[in-house]
Amino acid sequence: MVELIKLEVVKLCRRKLTVMVTLCCFAGTVIFFLLPYLQFHTWDETGNMLSGKAAVLYRKEIYIHTLSGVLTEERVTQDINEYQKIFSDLNNLTSMRGGEVTLKDDVYYKYFEPRRSYLNMIGNAYSNNELGSSNLLNVSLNNGAQFYEARHRTIVERISDSEDLNKLEKNYWIQKALAVDTPFEYGYALGWSNFGSASEMLIICIIGICIAIAPVFAEEYRTGTASIILSTRYGKNKVITAKIISALLFSTIIFLINAFIAIAIPLLTFGAEGGDLPLQIASISSPYGVSFKEAVLLCIVIDYIVMLGIVSITLFLSSKMNSPFSVLVVILLVIIIPLFCPFCKETSLLPAMATLGTSLYEYYISFCVGNIVINQVTMIVIVYMIVFAIFLPLTIRNFKRHSSI
Known part of the structure; x- marks a missing residue:
């Protein structure tokens, strides 16, 4: 099994599309999370505009000596x-x-x-x-x-x-x-707060991951190798499992690298101070009793769970469709269309809204299940874990049945 997983990972990583998309994801993450620093400016006591490192140092000094x-x-x-x-x-x-x-x-x-x-x-x-x-x-x-x-x-x-x-x-x-x-x-927590305000851009990384894994099953259909794979001794069990594990392993590694870059850039440019300060100093009405550090880590966990849900849907579509392009079209529609829909409780659970970073902790959005109230953050985790648990078995079922199509 380990050898099959290695083979599938190598097969996935050697695709030109995978290499190109992965590099674009890394570059996009660097650019989007570096922009707040590049665009950061403030005015000193005489009205002169400061930018970049000088602005950060001035603002940090004000917070530490005057406001903390x-x-x-x-x-x-x-x-x-x-x-x-x-x-x-x-x-x-x-x-x-x-x-x-x-x-x-x-x-x-x-x-x-x-x-x-x-x-x-x-x-x-x-x-x-x-x-x-x-x-x-x-x-x-x-x-x-x-x-x-x-x-x-x-x-x-x-x-x-x-x-x-x-x-x-x-x-x-x-x-x-x-x-x-x-x-x-x-106190001073600009490094953490700037990650929170930009973390919604990790959805770009999730889209890139979906583009890379879209051909996992669909490419086998397109090239006609699916029937050969399914006719082999391990074609209907170990090969399918290896494909899914390799896709999840690839997705996890790429996501974690992007998440590390996304956190590291604001903390290196603005400073890592203030992680233990309460989120309320940025949003006074926030009902969540978490610090900046806790909010950021929770955002990463939530984004990862959302990513797993979307990846499972992508794999399901890949096992259902004969074209990777068709898979991408459907996934992009699922992610992008909600951005143009009127905001409501239901749309707040869709991918683009579920990955809004620390902004999630500013809203009073909840769902009632009988007499139990579930807040938006918890509901996002529940929904995407259910999606993951449902679509992976369906993916296996679809690919196994392909030999009879």
Whole structure:
């Protein structure tokens, strides 16, 4: 069996299509995950634009020396009070052409720009309008910031107003969101967060894997060797098993290499600090109590399980169709068409939506099975494991029956 698997792996890897697609996958992963660094820029205190390494070092210094620390009620109250005082001082303000009032350039670059993400995060805790720091001007500090109470109210309001959730689901999400440990610790985590925002591009790697394995069975039909293979002693058992194992082994190795590249690039360019910080500092209403590091690792696991599901469908189609091209057309339609469909619970389980990286942890999407509520992340794992368990046996059955066609 081991020799058969080696033979099938060599056969798969020697195809020109496999080599070309694999190299394209690696190149695509490098490009897509390097872009956030190449496009990253910020402004220093004097208003000069920094980019690349200089921008990263400046932003890291700001986080470490100015913003890092536990978000206690006292700290948040002090920071909001400082923000309100700056906006209440007319010497810090200027009027725009449309009559809008904003900070003067020197105040903006020295005070607001370095704290923009931080202030927007705090501001979003006070309202579901996503206006960020603008909400802070209306916060009453008579009894302190009451930051975590405000976050609680905002989450409850957001869930209660949702028309996509039933009563059981609303109770589930409220309890899950309130179970998140507080107070939060704020700090620098750009390496992890930039992977999370770009990780959806791993779907390109999954598509490439499907292109490479599409001919596994279909090519045998096209060349007429399927009948010969099936007529041999091990044609209907060991050969089929070897083909499937080799395809899964190839898919796993290519996926893991791409995933390693995808994680390594942002951590090497932006830094690996902040992996243990809570995901809420990037998305204050996130109901999942996970750190950046945990969220990233879970995303890789989810993407891998989705990949296994799609690979099993690809192998099934390859065992059913006489042309690898037909297999590719169907797989691409399955992956791409949902991108143009109206968003709903059901479409959130389809490949393109199931591989959105850490964005998955921002949504309140769930499914009811009787009285049991299953969140989107868990449901994705369940669905693609079921798909994998169903389509692999069907693949074996299809190829075995080909001798009678």
